[in-house]
Structures are given as structure tokens and as C-alpha cells.
Amino acid sequence: MDRSLQIPPRWKDLDLTALGERILLLGATDSGKSTFAWYLVHRLLEAGLRPAYLDCDIGQSTLGLPTTMNLAVPAEALRTAEEGTPFPPQPGASFFVGSITPRGHMLPLLVGCQRLLERAWELGARSVVVDTTGLIDPAQGGLALKQWKVELIRPNTVIALVKGRELESILWPLRLAGSPRVVELPVSPEARPRDRAERIARRQRLLNRYFQGAGLLSFPLGRLPIFDLYRAAAGRLVGLLDARGFAVALGVVEKLDRETGTLWLRTPLQDASHVASLRIGACWLQQGNAHPVSPTRPQPYHPGHRG
Ligand SMILES: Nc1ncnc2c1ncn2[C@@H]1O[C@H](COP(=O)(O)OP(=O)(O)O)[C@@H](O)[C@H]1O
Numbered sequence: 355m356d357r358s359l360q361i362p363p364r365w366k367d368l369d370l371t372a373l374g375e376r377i378l379l380l381g382a383t384d385s386g387k388s389t390f391a392w393y394l395v396h397r398l399l400e401a402g403l404r405p406a407y408l409d410c411d412i413g414q415s416t417l418g419l420p421t422t423m424n425l426a427v428p429a430e431a432l433r434t435a436e437e438g439t440p441f442p443p444q445p446g447a448s449f450f451v452g453s454i455t456p457r458g459h460m461l462p463l464l465v466g467c468q469r470l471l472e473r474a475w476e477l478g479a480r481s482v483v484v485d486t487t488g489l490i491d492p493a494q495g496g497l498a499l500k501q502w503k504v505e506l507i508r509p510n511t512v513i514a515l516v517k518g519r520e521l522e523s524i525l526w527p528l529r530l531a532g533s534p535r536v537v538e539l540p541v542s543p544e545a546r547p548r549d550r551a552e553r554i555a556r557r558q559r560l561l562n563r564y565f566q567g568a569g570l571l572s573f574p575l576g577r578l579p580i581f582d583l584y585r586a587a588a589g590r591l592v593g594l595l596d597a598r599g600f601a602v603a604l605g606v607v608e609k610l611d612r613e614t615g616t617l618w619l620r621t622p623l624q625d626a627s628h629v630a631s632l633r634i635g636a637c638w639l640q641q642g643n644a645h646p647v648s649p650t651r652p653q654p655y656h657p658g659h660r661g
């Protein structure tokens with residue numbers, strides 16, 4: 355953990371045994387959610403509560419790569435993306451969303467969250483700390499996303515990093531409901547906003563490192579299911595998924611050759627024998643930076659179509 359970390363007394367005073375097994379963190383962008391999550395996971399680990407860390411932030415991933423949600427079941431996998439978490443985290447799992455923003459991608463975000471949560475229990479976790487994106491603005495769907503995430507995962511405790519009244523529309527019904535328990539912590543004065551350029555640069559670093567030395571793999575159309583094939587065009591980010599739908603690797607579309615019916619991907623994965631399906635993402639990878647694109651109008655395309 356960062357040595358400059360400021361640990362307020364309220365953090366130290368948390369009664370770990372009262373948190374329950376599902377702990378959901380809420381807060382605006384740069385409110386210190388991931389910093390707190392990391393602190394909490396270490397505390398739970400020390401207490402022998404075998405925590406899992408579920409990172410749902412597809413834009414500024416703590417574990418894994420941008421465009422994916424990632425699960426690590428510590429202690430074995432307690433490394434941040436910056437420290438070079440293996441991808442997918444081991445032991446753990448990764449879910450490909452294919453976007454760096456939840457806007458327009460809330461279904462895969464919620465489905466992935468649930469799938470990774472189930473995986474955490476399978477891997478023997480006794481508690482799961484769920485870190486989230488900073489999308490809280492009701493006008494942008496943030497309220498709906500957080501409300502339905504609470505409904506889906508039914509946390510025992512919601513820990514909110516609070517500044518002013520920005521989380522009120524999410525928190526006040528929860529307080530009234532009495533369940534989940536809501537713990538409100540003030541945003542640390544040390545929490546530092548990152549500007550847009552810094553966010554882009556961080557994504558670029560992580561993706562560049564991942565794709566360094568990547569080679570080409572070919573996938574004959576019609577052999578594997580390829581979801582959202584209509585998006586396939588050079589530069590698109592792609593999830594290479596195992597039989598359970600978890601990401602085993604990421605790739606970038608090099609070429610969709612409609613004449614030979616072959617999809618060429620650039621990927622660091624060398625052996626595609628465990629790849630059961632592909633999912634074409636909504637982002638372009640340009641010089642290592644995942645760019646969001648507006649949704650492409652679906653143009654039905656399958657191997658039977660030519661041209
Ligand atoms: N308690 C803290 N002590 C020191 N630095 C902090 C603290 N909380 C947040 N920060 C810093 O603020 C920035 C944003 O924090 P982060 O945890 O990434 O926020 P979020 O996950 O909510 O976007 C990071 O650079 C982090 O190191």
C-alpha cells in the first residue's frame with residue numbers, strides 16, 4: 355500500500371466483524387474508494403476473513419485491465435494493475451465489458467458483477483469488497499446503476515465516501531430501509547483528483563504493457579460464437595472468453611477478412627485452445643489507448659453474409 359496513505363481514525367475504528375460478507379463501496383470519482391478498498395482488504399486479510407476484491411471500475415481499474423471487471427481472491431493476488439497484476443488475476447477472474455464507461459453498458463456491468471461475485475464464493479472467499487466506478491450522477495444513470503447494483507448483490511454493508519450531498523439520492527432510501535447497513539466516511543483531504551489526461555495516460559500504460567509483443571491469431575468465422583460481430587473492424591478491442599464467459603485474454607481486431615471468413619486478432623495469448631467465444635467490444639484501441647465510441651448501429655453480419 356502507498357506509504358503516504360492517510361488513515362483516519364474512523365477507518366481504524368471499523369468493526370470488521372459487523373461488516374458482513376458483502377461490502378459495497380460507493381463514492382464519486384477520486385473520492386478514495388479504491389484506496390479505502392485496498393486498506394479494508396488488507397485489514398480483512400489480517401483478520402483471517404479471506405476477503406476477495408471485486409474491482410468493477412472498467413475505466414480506472416485497480417486490478418486487471420481497462421474495459422474489464424476483475425476479481426482477486428487475496429492474499430495470493432494482492433497486486434494492483436500498476437504493480438502488474440497478471441491478467442486475468444490469479445486466483446481470480448475477469449469479465450470483459452468492452453467499454454471504459456458504464457454509460458450504455460450497464461447490463462454487462464451488472465451481469466459481470468454478479469458472475470464475479472459467484473466466482474468469489476467458489477474460490478473460497480469469506481467476504482467480498484466490491485469497488486465501483488465513480489458514476490453517481492442521476493442524470494447520467496449513476497443513481498439507477500448504484501440502486502440496482504444494491505438490489506442485485508444485496509450487500510450487508512454499504513460504505514459510502516461522502517462529500518457534501520452528492521450521494522444523498524442513493525443513500526437516503528437505504529438509510530430508511532435499514533438494510534443494508536450504511537457506513538458513511540468523509541472523503542479524505544488527501545484524496546486527489548486525476549484529470550482526464552492522467553486517466554487516459556494510465557489506461558494507455560496498462561494496455562500498452564499488456565499488448566507489448568502480442569502476436570496474431572486467426573479465428574475462422576463459424577467455428578466459435580462471436581458476439582457483436584457487427585462491431586468488428588480494425589482496432590476494436592475484443593474479449594477472448596472461456597467456456598464460462600470469463601475473459602482469458604484481450605485482443606484487438608487486426609482484420610476481418612470476409613473473403614476467407616477469418617477474424618484476425620492481435621493478442622498476447624498464444625494458445626487459443628481454452629477460448630470458447632469472442633466478444634467484440636465498444637472501444638477502439640488506438641496506440642494503446644482505449645477510446646470509447648458511440649454505439650455502432652447494428653448491421654447484422656454473420657458468416658453467411660458476404661460483403
Ligand atoms: N486516505 C488517503 N490518503 C492518501 N491518499 C489518498 C487517500 N484517499 C485517496 N487518496 C489519493 O487520491 C487519489 C484518488 O483515490 P482513489 O482511491 O483512486 O479514488 P477512487 O477509487 O474513488 O477514484 C489517489 O491518487 C489516491 O492515492
Ligand SMILES: [Mg+2]
Nearest residue numbers: 387388411414
Ligand atoms: Mg477507484
